[in-house]
Amino acid sequence: MVGATVDTGALKHNLQVVRRWAPRSRVMAVIKANAYGHGLVAVARALDSADAFAVARVDEGLILREAGINARTVLLEGVFDREQLEAAATAGFELVVHTAEQIQLLREAPQGAAFTIWLKLDTGMNRLGFKGAAFGAALDALNGLAAVRAPVNLFTHLASADAPDLPSTAEQLGLFAAATAGLPGERSIANSAAMLGFAEAQADWVRPGLLLYGASPFAGAIGADYGLRPAMTLHSHVIAVKHLEVGEHVGYGGAWLAERPTVLAVAAVGYGDGYPRSLASGSPVLVNGERVPLAGRVSMDMIGIDVSGMASPPQLGDPVILWGEGLPVEEIAVWADTIPYELLCGISQRVAVRLL
Ligand SMILES: Cc1ncc(COP(=O)(O)O)c(C=O)c1O
Structure with a gap:
């Protein structure tokens, strides 16, 4: 009786709209939480032209691999124990690193394991990431590890990009720019709201979720206002x-x-x-x-x-x-x-x- 239709043409269309909004960035399509309810594997297949996928957890990534989807996949929360680390190594997942414990896990990684790392700076969301001097120390530690591919990529998340009038996004962007100035590695900052509202946040990689599904991250607007189609x-x-x-x-x-x-x-x-x-x-x-x-x-x-x-x-x-x-x-x-x-x-x- 009750059903949801998921319009794969709309998903593909929305990815093209995202690319038009952020023409110089690569797209890490955020498909965690069962692709926001749309179906993880189906969405990954529809969005196979994305440059990478992002999921929150190892298990979500493994569902992709089991379905034969071998695209670049970033774990937004990283891994939390040796078993997850080994699964991530075998699956070739890229890891967000945001705690000293995760660096310790990488230090003890099985021989031959090699990870692409996204080191997370906490610029004020106070959820995940290293702050201040701890960020530099974490980067130094990662750079010395055999299991870490150079260069380490750089990552942050914005708390209030959906409220462009607040000063906090500019502050977060400023902190990120200062902490990462001169460092090698690719940068990723922007979710849907940030990539629409702050061109300077687009960086090397954008991380849209909601836009891909055709909805607006801004209150008072709908996806159609941005040329998107509901999926x-x-x-x-x-x-x-x-x-x-x-x-x-x-x-x-x-x-x-x-x-x-x-x-x-x-x-x-x-x-x-x-x-x-x-x-x-x-x-x-x-x-x-x-x-x-x-x-x-x-x-x-x-x-x-x-x-x-x-x-x-x-x-x-x-x-x-x-x-x-x-x-x-x-x-x-x-x-x-x-x-x-x-x-x-x-x-x-x-x-x-x-x-x-
Ligand atoms: C770290 C991170 N990046 C990007 C996104 C995508 O956010 P949005 O759906 O607002 O584009 C999320 C989703 O919550 C996230 O946690």
């Missing part, structure tokens, strides 16, 4: 149509009240599919391509939709779109008081994904 459409069907009298309530807690005679469509989708319960009555849904409002609380498997305003009421089996083609996920994210990332990543295993 995922979450859809279902009408499974019941009801006629309500004035004063009748809908759903759990009777949260929605019919203030006029109402035609209510029930669609088979709910928070068990990743359609968030935080969505309020009034949130838009497309029924037969027409925008109509959610009525009542989202249940685990169902929603109610007020279709009274439709010229012809829907029939059982008629298509319902929750987000995607014709209904931007960015808009639904606002209604759900979240960000498009969370909605896309959050579709559940019950949702059958079909490639277009």
Whole structure:
């Protein structure tokens, strides 16, 4: 019933748009978290012209290798024990290094192992990376190791690139430039928001995630504003149509009240599919391509939709779109008081994904 279509043509198109925005940079396509819910292997295949892939963890990278995808793959969190290091060596993964413990693991790497390293500078996000003098010390340590390919690449992440008016991004960029001045190695700084908002952040490699899936990282904008196409459409069907009298309530807690005679469509989708319960009555849904409002609380498997305003009421089996083609996920994210990332990543295993 509930399904997500993933438009591989849109993914490819979005990669071309990214390349136009950052013409001098190579693209590390961020496909962690099951490619933001779109399907790790399918997205990697669709984006096979990316210059590299980035995933968060070893296991995600290994899924690519098991599928026969041998492209350059960067582990954004690096490795955390010897077993992961050995798996990464065998798989040829590139490692972000952000702790002294990871350098120690590399010191004890099996003979013959050779890693491309992305040394992470913490420029103010205070999540991962070395700060201040520790960055230089980490670089010196890495440069002395047999398992590290020279030169070490240089990496940071921006905390607030989606808010270009804040001074913090310029500060972070300044810190990165100062700490890496004169060093060999390639540089990577920019996520989606940074590569759109700060041309100077594009550097040798950009790391877009959200843009590839066709969504905007900036509040108040949608992917189409940047020439992007939504890759995922979450859809279902009408499974019941009801006629309500004035004063009748809908759903759990009777949260929605019919203030006029109402035609209510029930669609088979709910928070068990990743359609968030935080969505309020009034949130838009497309029924037969027409925008109509959610009525009542989202249940685990169902929603109610007020279709009274439709010229012809829907029939059982008629298509319902929750987000995607014709209904931007960015808009639904606002209604759900979240960000498009969370909605896309959050579709559940019950949702059958079909490639277009
Ligand atoms: C280190 C790093 N780089 C790049 C990205 C991609 O971010 P976005 O999807 O905003 O482009 C992420 C995602 O969270 C990340 O953690």
